Amino acid sequence: MRLTRPKVLGITFLVLGILLSLYSAARIDPAQRTTLGVGTLGTRDVPAQASLVLIGLITSLSGILALFDRLRRALAPTLVTVALLDMLALMIWAARGSSVDLVGMLAASLRMATPIALGSLAGIWCERSGVINIGIEGMMLAAAAFGFAVNLYLSQWLGPRAIWIGLLAAVLTGGLMAFFHAVLSIRFKTDQIISGTAINILAVGASGFLRRAYLVKAYFVGEILPIVNVPLLADIPILGAIFFQNRPIVYMMLILVVLTNFILFFTAWGLRTRAVGEHPLAADTVGIDVFKTRYVNVVIGGLMAGLAGGWFSLETVGSFEDLMTGGKGFIALAAMIFGNWTPYGAFMGALLFGFAEALEIKLQILDAPIPHQFLTMVPYFATMVVLAGLIGRTVPPAADGRPYEKQ
């Protein structure tokens, strides 16, 4: 039997499922119950041990399915469903003897996924046109700082409305940083990864300088963007609470995911962008301006990274801390690779990372017996595993990272 990738995956599922069942049967008190809340629909008590054993069995069964070549077609949906079930198992385990609100968890995941998804969209815009952008982290950080600074100083005159101008400033800051990256990597043909690294360091220095020189003098906890309920849609049970009772940047992210996918795959501009990213010489031959396409795409990507930066200082906390983006820009890159350079895929990746983060916070609240650092590590491990092709091959744009020399 050849050990193909689905088989490796199947064996992994099988072993994990058996381990889960055995562990739950041996170590969990049969009397413990977990209260699962489903938003406004009420709650339901489930016996923790029995549910975990059941989910473990389902997981191992799905693993066995993966071993049969004939069931290939049904494999991906099955494994995704089972993976979702395993996440449920994680919540049941973490919250045993206590309660967890599923809708709340999903809403929190979406919230946490927002900057990651926006960052990965920024990456997609850049890399689909052939420019690697490892400076997303720095663009976010600078945007968070400058957006907050503008909000801080304008709110003396404009009151709470200033926050929208702050958000605009954040977006533009991201665009400006991206323009710098574009000039370095397109005009001066600098190694794009080094140029991105320079942007990251510049952002740390500039935002720290800005904070200490101007922001700490005025003690100020800023406004944050308000929650906006979408009329009608917000009242849909479950979905309403997850998707339509959010703050503005979450909506913008959702719209931008759809919009990016549309532009990239259904418009002339998107076709040109992909052509430039895959084979710039061919694109040039048919009359596409490679440099212009790259400049525009990198800057658009930067604007999205800027919006992600705004999420930190203007939508979440209303202040700016040093290094407050905390590596989300790099996670965004990972989500982009996860999603194989497609907007919907990247969004799914971002949701996964967002879920891990929401779960980590929940575990800390519940004082679960595993160190929270381990859970924080999971996305990083997952990224390395996905990148190594253990789950599926990812294919970057062919000309990604290669400066274009006009012949």
Add this chain to the structure above:
Amino acid sequence: MTAEAGKHRGIPWRKWVAAWSQRVSDLAIPFLAVFTALAIGAVVIWASGASVPKAYQGLFEGALGSPRGIAETLVIATPYTLAGLAVALGFRCGLFNIGAEGQFYLGALFAVWVGYSVKGLPIFVHLPLAILVGALGGALWGAIPGFLKARLGTHEVINTIMMNYIAVLMVDWLVNRKGPMWDSTSTVPRTPYILPTATLPQLVPPYRLHAGLLIAIAAVFVVYWLLWKTTLGFEIRAVGANPSAAKYAGMSVTRNFVLAMTFSGVLAGLAGAGEVLGLNRTLPAAFVSGYGFDSIAIALLAKSHPLFVPFAAILWAILRNGAGLMQIRAGISVDLISIVQALVIAFVAADEIIRWLYRIGKKEEIKEVVFTRGWGR
């Protein structure tokens, strides 16, 4: 003498001048990059209403104005040199090791563990053992992304960034309150202190300057020797310059990727080991770092040449060490230095900006150091 002979005589001379002016302008670029970055820094200082002469005077006096200042500058330059060498070695093999940070952490972690837990050894066994194990920790953290790159083609940049985070979280878990390496008698979360037998001795006793400096100096020459005097070094450079050509010549790209990343990890691990064995004597949970990015800058500034790395490291140390006095004298935040440093990196990496600014001709030769290639597929 015929006109023809005169023409003949002229050619080598002109060639010589051209070669030297090329060499001088190549050497001038890092200096011009630093100068330009400091000039832009001056504009930032001026724009925020502080005195430029006061600030830069404070910067240089703080770093070099007293024996203590000089000793401190060298203390800072020690890990910078080692970590800078780590990145430079990676560059020579065409690898971008952004993971010096994580390798540094692992080196510190492993060294401090041997330092406090192994008891009853004399200093000439215990200290080398601690250093060696520290180097091993770094090697481990470097070898993994090297292996992943070589075998599965995954880009070392993403993998080393991920491993940096994992290293930081692992140290945080081990050392923080209730962690396995936490010293429960201490009020701040940290490991127990290392034994005196594992401590790197001070070189000039009142000052903190320690024997780690000697390790760093030795490492400079070892890396130079490795790269230019051994077959392995030749292979590493060949793979860095052109992996496919090296492969056709019968060299194993896989093996060289793994080895280069491992050596790179050893150097960064030594930097971490030196910090805990020579300075802190313990590993605090809030272990200040940032060596990952600084070491990249130093390697770039030194054009990835091991013999230039210490000079770049000293420059970086001057900027860092003098920043404190600069802040006191001119009331300008130390973060200004990060801006200056980022600009230096940008200018050195994009030397075309500097060539364009100062009208230096473009060199015709093929770039010797090839950095990175896309995501590595």
